[in-house]
Amino acid sequence: MGLDIVAPDSSSEGSQMKPEKALVSWIMARVQPWEDFRNTNYEERWDEYYRLWRGIWSDADKSRASERSKLITPALQQAIEASVAELEEATFGKGKWFDVADDLQDEEPNDIKPFRQLLQEDLDMAGARSSISEVYLNSSLFGTGIGKVVIEEVETRELSQSPVDGSNTVFEPDSLVNTDVKVELVPISPYEFVIDPAAKSIEDSLGCAHIFNTPKHTIIEKQQSGVYNDIDVGSYVGDAKLFDDETRSDFGTDKVKIVEYHGLIPREFLDIELEEGEELVDLAINQQDGNDSPVQLDSDIDLVESIVTIANDSVVLRAVENPYFMKDRCFVAYQHDTVPNRFWGRGIAEKGYWPQKTLDAEVRARVDAMALTVHPMMGVDATRIPRGVSLKIEPGKTVLTQGDPNQVLRPFNFGQVGNQTFHQSGELERMIQMGTGAMDSATPVGVSPRNSTASGMSMIASGAIKRSKRTLANIERHFLIKFVEKAAWRKMQFDPSNYPTKDIKFKVASTLGLMARELEQQQLTTLLQTTEPGGTGYWMLMKSIYENSSISDREEMVMLAEQKLQESLQPPQPTPLEQMQQAEMQAKMQERQVSLQIEKTRADTERLRVMIEAQKADSQEAKDLTAAMLNVAKAEAEEVGTNLDKYKTIVDAISAQSQGLNNEPRTEGLGNTPRPV
Numbered sequence: 001m002g003l004d005i006v007a008p009d010s011s012s013e014g015s016q017m018k019p020e021k022a023l024v025s026w027i028m029a030r031v032q033p034w035e036d037f038r039n040t041n042y043e044e045r046w047d048e049y050y051r052l053w054r055g056i057w058s059d060a061d062k063s064r065a066s067e068r069s070k071l072i073t074p075a076l077q078q079a080i081e082a083s084v085a086e087l088e089e090a091t092f093g094k095g096k097w098f099d100v101a102d103d104l105q106d107e108e109p110n111d112i113k114p115f116r117q118l119l120q121e122d123l124d125m126a127g128a129r130s131s132i133s134e135v136y137l138n139s140s141l142f143g144t145g146i147g148k149v150v151i152e153e154v155e156t157r158e159l160s161q162s163p164v165d166g167s168n169t170v171f172e173p174d175s176l177v178n179t180d181v182k183v184e185l186v187p188i189s190p191y192e193f194v195i196d197p198a199a200k201s202i203e204d205s206l207g208c209a210h211i212f213n214t215p216k217h218t219i220i221e222k223q224q225s226g227v228y229n230d231i232d233v234g235s236y237v238g239d240a241k242l243f244d245d246e247t248r249s250d251f252g253t254d255k256v257k258i259v260e261y262h263g264l265i266p267r268e269f270l271d272i273e274l275e276e277g278e279e280l281v282d283l284a285i286n287q288q289d290g291n292d293s294p295v296q297l298d299s300d301i302d303l304v305e306s307i308v309t310i311a312n313d314s315v316v317l318r319a320v321e322n323p324y325f326m327k328d329r330c331f332v333a334y335q336h337d338t339v340p341n342r343f344w345g346r347g348i349a350e351k352g353y354w355p356q357k358t359l360d361a362e363v364r365a366r367v368d369a370m371a372l373t374v375h376p377m378m379g380v381d382a383t384r385i386p387r388g389v390s391l392k393i394e395p396g397k398t399v400l401t402q403g404d405p406n407q408v409l410r411p412f413n414f415g416q417v418g419n420q421t422f423h424q425s426g427e428l429e430r431m432i433q434m435g436t437g438a439m440d441s442a443t444p445v446g447v448s449p450r451n452s453t454a455s456g457m458s459m460i461a462s463g464a465i466k467r468s469k470r471t472l473a474n475i476e477r478h479f480l481i482k483f484v485e486k487a488a489w490r491k492m493q494f495d496p497s498n499y500p501t502k503d504i505k506f507k508v509a510s511t512l513g514l515m516a517r518e519l520e521q522q523q524l525t526t527l528l529q530t531t532e533p534g535g536t537g538y539w540m541l542m543k544s545i546y547e548n549s550s551i552s553d554r555e556e557m558v559m560l561a562e563q564k565l566q567e568s569l570q571p572p573q574p575t576p577l578e579q580m581q582q583a584e585m586q587a588k589m590q591e592r593q594v595s596l597q598i599e600k601t602r603a604d605t606e607r608l609r610v611m612i613e614a615q616k617a618d619s620q621e622a623k624d625l626t627a628a629m630l631n632v633a634k635a636e637a638e639e640v641g642t643n644l645d646k647y648k649t650i651v652d653a654i655s656a657q658s659q660g661l662n663n664e665p666r667t668e669g670l671g672n673t674p675r676p677v
Helices: 015-056 074-090 109-125 127-142 215-224 353-374 418-436 454-492 514-528 536-548 554-568 574-663
Strands: 099-102 142-162 171-190 193-195 206-213 255-266 303-311 315-321 331-335 376-382 410-413 505-509
Touching: 015 193, 015 206, 015 255, 015 353, 074 193, 074 353, 074 454, 099 109, 109 127, 109 171, 109 454, 127 142, 127 171, 127 454, 142 454, 171 454, 206 215, 206 505, 215 255, 215 315, 215 536, 315 514, 331 454, 376 514, 514 536, 536 554
Parallel strands: none
Antiparallel strands: 099 505, 142 171, 142 331, 193 206, 206 255, 255 303, 303 315, 376 410
8 A cells, every 4th residue: 555645434424425515615616716717817828838849830829810831930949948958957967966964963964964865866766857857847838847746655676586495505586575665756737736826835825736637547546545535436527638739539437537635624624523413514614505605714714734635526535634744735836937926937938939929920921922932823814725724733734725825824923032031030039049048049150140259159158057047046945955855754754764853954956057067168178278287276177177077987087086186285105216215315414414413513612612712811811911010020129129239238338338447547538439329
């Protein structure tokens, strides 16, 4: 059994009839006006957008009553497909199309990486990329991309081996059956979706509904598995949405119309069990007169988020309260180009509609004119042509005339087709590209001179890239992030063994589109010529070039460039020979350093000795000076002493002589006395 929410069991068919009818009345009284509003305002335009994209001609698309050509130019088709390809490349160009950010307060931030890898692997296995691409196409055509997140329990088989007859050596191939929870995205055409016209988004609307036809056997299978109530749904006799290229056929009784409503309903409609004789009005539900009258909203009614499935606008197959723990609705939608205060957006087809219509009128007029000027026409004198002769002109045909053929038959034409129509068609194609932003130009250079210069194309491409980024911003904020969030919530709720509950944040890793990538590749290649090979800047540019390329070995080249970049940021490792030379040089430097240190020590010692010697020399000189002074003083003293002695001798001599004279008679005169020195 799938993971579809099982409807509550109806204990009594008779007692449940009135509440179910009231619930159908309440929902359909809102869904049908919503559908009428959508069809009145958008269906006719959507039909024409679809025909222009498919190249389907309709009589309603004539620009004039006399128009005979049914040609539809592919300019708008090219713009739509180029825009969708750009969005797909921008989303899935690098493989990792979304990322997961953990809570800032988480103590183990690295545990979120396996969660992201497993979630992306499961979504890819469920076909999420193909579904997202189809949503992009719907948004480009009709202006709004819509998807529904559904879950189901699927059985998968994997190869294994089982022993034969209990042997441990002989095995036979076998398979193991595993049960997995699959979350997938179902693309929804705007023709199959209705929403409250007063709402601007799915979240703030009263409700929304997915209306589609499904084979009857799928309903029976879900009834047998308990997903839907076991009740006779009957058959749907209406026609599905058909386009002009499709033939109408009667599907017989093997189809059922399903209205799957997601939104608010009065709580009293859920799990109602009426006792015998109790009326619906006793349950405080404000219902108008008559069983088929819609129940009106009242301030006393408690609204609850629910999922209700109605078959053929009359039978409730399932009515349950929203079973998801986040109480979120299963739909995600975004506008290709934002229309303020509206749910339905503006797509590529709408932006290029009028240039496309004008281009078609121009080309069809040219084709019609060419039919008049190229194919031969004849003027005939009917009175001179035999009766019953066919006037159809064919090669080699003989025409019988009664008289001179030059006078009976006369070819004529309506002139020549003007050459200016060719240039006008080129300008109209340029207008389509201006309106849509798709720059895959097919306009000849002679018609559009902007294609003749690289700078002109680069300037136009930069403007187109900016417009694409606006659409990518809508996709990221309103579609991809919400889809990944809902998918993760479903996984955590219904597959907790593989997806433990975490407080996580999501961010979409959208990359550059193909056109923007080519433009950036040119800029990176130009910058590469200005950097030195092998340097840090060189490997940074090479890494960016590899990341933006589409080569088969891109991941390996990116890893190699990253390795070279890290090596360039670190000092290079020397070879063994260089290491030996470096060690020898280092030893010599150390030896030289020691020698210099010894020389320095020796020089310091010599300087100290010289200073001491100088000090010693200074002391000896002072000592010698003092000794010299002493010697002089001593000499002077000795000389004085000698003189004193002399004087003493002289004095003594004089004294002695004085005493002798006194005793003896004086014989010498005074003139013979020596003079004192």
